Amino acid sequence: MTQGKRKHPCDLKNPSKRAPPATCNKPNGAILCGDFCLHEGYNIGKCVMRRTGKACICSQCEGW
Incomplete structure (x- = not known):
């Protein structure tokens, strides 16, 4: 049995x-998105x- 490669x-x-759906539509959406993601680990x-x-x-990771 073969197992899938780990990503x-x-x-x-x-x-x-955590980010509300309209977060990225706000003028500071990119900053808010980054903050939400940091709080999620x-x-x-x-x-x-x-x-x-x-x-x-x-x-x-950065650069994607």
């Missing part, structure tokens, strides 16, 4: 659990465009 922490990009948070609009996405 590197930099490959994990998760939507913020991630190193960085970015606002990215999704099909449903902008979303706050958290990751452990």
